[in-house]
Amino acid sequence: MSTDDEFWGCFHRWLASAALCVSLSIVEQDETSMLLRFGGIEVVEVWVHSGSITVAGMADGECVDLLGCWEAYPECVPAGIVCMMCDPSSRIVYPNAEALWREHLFALFEKWMLEELAPATRLGIGGDDGFSWAALLRDDDDRGYQRTLPLWLASGMPGSPGGIQDG
Numbered sequence: 643m644s645t646d647d648e649f650w651g652c653f654h655r656w657l658a659s660a661a662l663c664v665s666l667s668i669v670e671q672d673e674t675s676m677l678l679r680f681g682g683i684e685v686v687e688v689w690v691h692s693g694s695i696t697v698a699g700m701a702d703g704e705c706v707d708l709l710g711c712w713e714a715y716p717e718c719v720p721a722g723i724v725c726m727m728c729d730p731s732s733r734i735v736y737p738n739a740e741a742l743w744r745e746h747l748f749a750l751f752e753k754w755m756l757e758e759l760a761p762a763t764r765l766g767i768g769g770d771d772g773f774s775w776a777a778l779l780r781d782d783d784d785r786g787y788q789r790t791l792p793l794w795l796a797s798g799m800p801g802s803p804g805g806i807q808d809g
Contacts, residue, residue, distance in 0.1 A: 645716065645739065646674075649692040652740045656748045663752075663760045680755075682795045685765045693743075695751050699765050699776030701791060706767050707776035710754050714747040764790040 653676075657666065665681030666688065678688040686709065689696045697710040716739040717726035723742050724733040736742040762778035766787030769775065779790065 646692040648739055649743060652743050653690060653748075656744060660748070660752065663756045680759070683759075683793055684795060685791050685793060686759070693747070695747060697751075697754070699767070699778075701765070701767055701776075701789070706765075706769075706774045709776065709778060710751070710758070712747050712750050712754075714743055716742050762793050764793050766790050 657668075664683075666678050667681065668676060669679050670677040674691060676690040678690065680686055680688070685700050687698045687700055687705075689698065693715045694711065694713045696708060696712075698705040699707050699709050713725075713727050715726045716723045716736075719735065722735045722737050723739050724735055725742060725746050728734075734746070736745065758778055761780055763781050764779040764783075766777045766779045766783075766785060767774065767789040768787050777785070777787070778793065779785070779787070
């Protein structure tokens, strides 16, 4: 089994068993990547490749900016598996690649969903001279972006099917 096959198996097991605070559905998938969307949110997309999760803020069908990116690439060492992206002096040794991906990739993505995505209400968009940027905003955030888009569709609001999950 290749590392890519191991990653996709691990990702599908995690997605099927994770108690996510926001529902997440597969939109497209091929052998090397997967597009996912959060329930009730149209302005954020999630791209998964073997070893990475990238979250993009979208407007008018175009990526405005990356809202988050996590990477974890296994490397064998005598004591187990480490992430080759991490500083060698602070690498955590995992018993196997699945433990690395679950703790070093999926858990960080889950934390971001809970702490950044779930409490957000809008996507703020700015731009200048061909550059663009975006950020998740809460109701009390008035940073003055040039444009804001509602984050949640009515069906994605807390308490509705496909929206924020309790607990």
